[in-house]
Amino acid sequence: MSLSHFRDLASNDETVRLKAAHSLLSELSSGNSEAIEYALNRLIRGLASGRESSRIGFSVALTEASLLAQLLNPVIIGDNIDFARVLDILKSRTHPEGSVAGQEERDHHFGRLFGLEALIKSSILFHQNSPLDQWVQVLDLIFELAKKKAWLREECGWIVYDALPTISASGTGSAHLQVTIDRLCANSLAKTPEGVAIWLYICRHDPKVVFPKSPWKCKDLLHQSNLTTLAKVLKEAPPIEGDTDAEDRTSGQKGSWSSKLHFSWNVVLSDLYEAEYVKTKTTSSFKDFWQCVVDDSLFSASASEERKLWGFLLFCKVIEEAPEYLISDLFSRNFLRCLINQLCNTERYLHRAAQKALRAIHARAEASPEMTYSMIAGLISGNGTPSFDQVTKTRTIEKLLNQADNTALTRVLQLYQNIIQYPSTDGLKSTEPRRQLLADQLVAVLRSGKSERSDGWIMSLLSMFARFGYFTVEEGESKPSPPISGTSQNMFRTRMSSCLAHLISSKNQNDDSWPFRALSAIRDYERQHMASVIELDGTIRDAKDSAMKRLDRIHKKMSTAKKGKKATLRAFELLYSLVILLLYNGDSDTLSILDELRICYDKVIRHKKTGTDGVDPTEVLIEILLSFISKPSVLLRKLAQQVFSAFAGNINADGLQLLLNVLESKESLAGQQELFDQEADDDGGSEDMSDVEEIEPDDTDNNDTGDDDDVVWEDIEDDTSGSDDMDNDGAARLNAALAAALGTRRTHVDMADEGSSTGDESDMNDEDMIALDDTLVKIFKERKRIAGKKRQKKDAKETIINFKTRVLDLLEIYAKFQHTNVLSLKLILPLLKLIRSTSSKQIGSRAAAVLKDYARACKGSDIPPPTDNVEDTWAQLRGIHEEAMKESSHAHSHACSQASLLVVKVLVGADRENVKGIVGVYAETWTQWLMSRKCRVQPSLFSDFVNWSTSASKQLQR
Structure with a gap:
């Protein structure tokens, strides 16, 4: 026999180890008893060696090369060796003698464990002719080692559990399984995580096995009566005084903590999933199990950080593999409390574990988008909070909403609607922010291009905003509690405008425009006799009804109109729909716009003669569009762009000049007063801000480069230096007057004059004090007036620059689609003058970009x-x-x-x-x-x- 075989068995190279094992087996096949016993001693002794990969290599020789199976098979190698001899060699060669070092003792224990595993894997213990006593001896050695060395207990349990499928498949399975349960209980290991795994397997796979009445209350470990004890066992809690099963669990305590989940959790979870599927009567529900064994145990307030880490690892495992109907049960009270607390602060001990839990949620949502509803519901409702993202400073809900498919989004929308109706807060002060937060998240979903959104879902969203924004429900099951305040109603109206601003510029549009659909939703609620929150007087109501009839006629004509005329009709539909929505918002200024629209409609569509035949309808339309873009509303700006695109080819020179006049206006208070026909003492008026965009746009449209948030107001430089000098002079005069009134010196008096300034330091009488008060009141009023005037000038400048930006948006459209029109040449000089004269760098760059795009479009013969x-x-x-x-x-x-x-x-x-x-x-x-x-x-x-x-x-x- 070559000794090189034993040396090669310790090699770190797996190929070398396997080759040596097969070579050794070939040499031993001759049946030489001395050589066989020598090899067996060397192999078993090698299991206790810590050199390189000797323990693995020698174990391979005993199991994978089937050496033990052949040695103990008399048909193959005579009758020279039996099981008892092998077991004696194993016990003698893996028993530390005398006083040995700790590492050497551990090597011997590992060697015994590997040897016993080799005996089990050789399958010689479970033949029909194999004595049952052999399996009993192996079990006792394994359980003895598990009790003696707690740090080996999990490995010992795994070896026994891993052998159970082989035993079940053998002819004498029931007898061996019965012995396994008996020896497990006899060694007081039934109430250990390893014992739980072995017990559950045998209970589910062999009904013939008789289980003892103790230590568990019920044969089914997952029965409701066992959950409390099971929770203690699985979290390996030490017994406390008065614990009835303390003795049973004492032997199961580990000596050290492991950061990995015990293999018994896999067994328990698999059993629970199967029980949920087949609805086993004796097994508790997954929800009850999770609540008792995980939430109230691993995530309890008194649980250690180590056990909470187990809880997070367990959550990641379950969220990855559990069926959808169990996902919502995972977001229990203690878990969410712990998750939020750990995410809030990066210094928390389990912050990274909590982040891993979030990544597991997103990974499952990406793989199964239909499950996102259960995850979102778990995080924001019930034990969760709608402000989860804000509290944890993450984007969890936002990402989940973007990962959801249309089915999940439909359920999410219903969930959000229920929370908006019943926010479950302590008062109105916290209710309004919560409702706004939910509305903002839904608008963000609409704007995002990552999630699937059907037309039906979008319509449901608009309908919900219309209901909460324009109507009140005073009775019935759908009555919100607490009632939706006027502030929240205005917020919902604004959010609907935000949605429409995004939708009217989207590429996917059908015959019915979204503003028309939103208006239809409002009309449907009116037909249900819901109470409107907007009170319209008789004049406005009549104008609205008249405009509504005209809108219905326009919509009806669109279904039969030809392609060329259809674009014009759609533009009028958009105009009428948005203007009527403004009326619903209480903007009475739109009454005049309705009259102008009627004139345009009669001339352009009906070709009807009116009393204003000398007025070109496109000029009237330009005036309307200018009034729209003068307001700080993204919706009106995008509406203006849509309508302008439809009518750009019909605009005459005078209509185009109306736009160019805006570019020539001064960027000052005087320019604002001239442009908007304001009086000199006008403070700028009070604008209707109900449609002001309040959410930062998540703009995904390639053609949308002019949002309000693109305007960099910090780039605006004040060009009214003369006015500032006048203000500074006025401030200096006021300071001098204040110094004179108070009898103090000015701050910039020459030091040479200091000695000549005596001042009257005598006390003032009552009349002097009253006179001083009057003087001070006048001085401070004047100061306030000067400060207000300065602010007024700054606001006026911002208004003009914003107005010019939106006009440039329209001119960009004109230059893009009408660059071959001879009128387009009129754009050149005004744009050049604007680049030179503007005080805003952004306006100059924007005008230069429009001119550049215009010049690029004019190539070859494609010129005006x-x-x-x-x-x-x-x-x-x-x-x-x-x-x-x-x-x-x-x-x-x-x-x-x-x-x-x-x-x-x-x-x-x-x-x-x-x-x-x-x-x-x-x-x-x-x-x-x-x-x-x-x-x-x-x-x-x-x-x-x-x-x-x-x-x-x-x-x-x-």
């Missing part, structure tokens, strides 16, 4: 024709060059160069002979650049023209 009066086009070219002379900034110069080349293309496209005149205009500008210091043209104007000339010459010389 010259105006009917060609001289006007020449005048534009010269005007562009005059603009280029006034400003030396890179952005303005580049825009002038682009605009100049665009007009050059128009002129050359009209007549190639215009090249001479074009060169003359550039030559004149060049001369000014060379001769005049006031000319601020950048050289790029000429270099760009030269580059264009190089490419254009090939076309012109044909």
